[in-house]
Amino acid sequence: MRETRALAAPWNRLCCVEQHMTDSLRFFFAWATDPLRVASVIPSSRALARAMTAEIQCESAPVIELGPGTGVFTRALLARGVPQEHLILVEYGQEFADLLRKRYPCADVICADAARLCKLSGIGATKPGAVVSGLPLLAMPRRKVYAILRGAFQQLREDGAFYQFTYGFRCPIPREIRTRLGLKVERIGWVLENFPPAQVYRVTRRTPPAGQCPTPTLLQ
Numbered sequence: 552m553r554e555t556r557a558l559a560a561p562w563n564r565l566c567c568v569e570q571h572m573t574d575s576l577r578f579f580f581a582w583a584t585d586p587l588r589v590a591s592v593i594p595s596s597r598a599l600a601r602a603m604t605a606e607i608q609c610e611s612a613p614v615i616e617l618g619p620g621t622g623v624f625t626r627a628l629l630a631r632g633v634p635q636e637h638l639i640l641v642e643y644g645q646e647f648a649d650l651l652r653k654r655y656p657c658a659d660v661i662c663a664d665a666a667r668l669c670k671l672s673g674i675g676a677t678k679p680g681a682v683v684s685g686l687p688l689l690a691m692p693r694r695k696v697y698a699i700l701r702g703a704f705q706q707l708r709e710d711g712a713f714y715q716f717t718y719g720f721r722c723p724i725p726r727e728i729r730t731r732l733g734l735k736v737e738r739i740g741w742v743l744e745n746f747p748p749a750q751v752y753r754v755t756r757r758t759p760p761a762g763q764c765p766t767p768t769l770l771q
Contacts, residue, residue: 594620595685595716598744600627602751603683603714606739611680612637615706617665617699618685620647622654628683639674641665666695668702678708684715688723697728704732704756713754718747724754733757 595603600623607614609632619625619640629635638658642648648662663671665686682703688696703713717723722736729736733756740751 593746595623595749596742596745597623597627599716599742599749599751600624602740602742603716604628604631606712606714606753607631607633607681607683609633613639613674613677613679615639615641615668615674615679615682615703616685617641617668617682617703618643619651620644620685622651624683624685625651625655625658639679641668641671666698666702668699669705670702671706674706678711679706680708680711682707682711682713684713686715688715689717689719693725693728696724697731700724700728700732700734700754704734709756711755714751715754716742716749716751718749720750722752724752729754 604627612633614633619642635655635657640651640658640660643664651660734754735757736752736754739753742749
């Protein structure tokens with residue numbers, strides 16, 4: 552039995568390396584075809600995936616993931632205890648959506664533009680506790696960023712959080728959008744073990760003063 556395990560270990564590692572190389576090629580070709588849709592030429596690192604999902608627990612389920620690509624953050628969410636059947640993966644690229652359906656057959660994979668999140672019905676009876684975004688917000692028009700955030704917070708429960716990473720030096724969500732939607736941001740991580748290095752932000756609703764209604768935009 553020990554000999555069998557010893558022989559299997561190198562094979563398993565080789566398979567992981569092969570999958571990583573294949574995923575990297577998929578990412579590169581997707582980036583070359585549409586660089587505004589794909590954030591990087593290679594998938595995010597495991598270190599970034601851990602930082603993006605560090606605050607998420609089983610109780611956060613269901614969880615929406617925007618732009619999951621090959622599923623780096625998806626694997627991290629599963630490792631955090633989120634059941635596969637409570638994952639909602641919103642992926643615009645058909646090739647990535649097909650790959651995700653094969654790898655995570657119990658997850659709800661939706662091939663759609665994340666900017667149409669507010670128009671997606673039937674996501675589930677239970678409101679999600681978290682949204683994990685791998686989208687390149689810095690490369691998007693502000694109108695689209697607004698639509699993505701507005702839709703995400705329409706889907707989220709009141710105490711839910713939106714997690715976003717960026718390769719830039721400041722929050723990728725413009726201040727006017729945060730103000731209009733009644734949101735606050737906090738940087739919760741700086742990941743050097745990624746190419747390029749990335750910052751991780753948590754976005755949540757601002758708590759209105761006592762007696763004041765929430766921002767109307769969020770209720771539309």
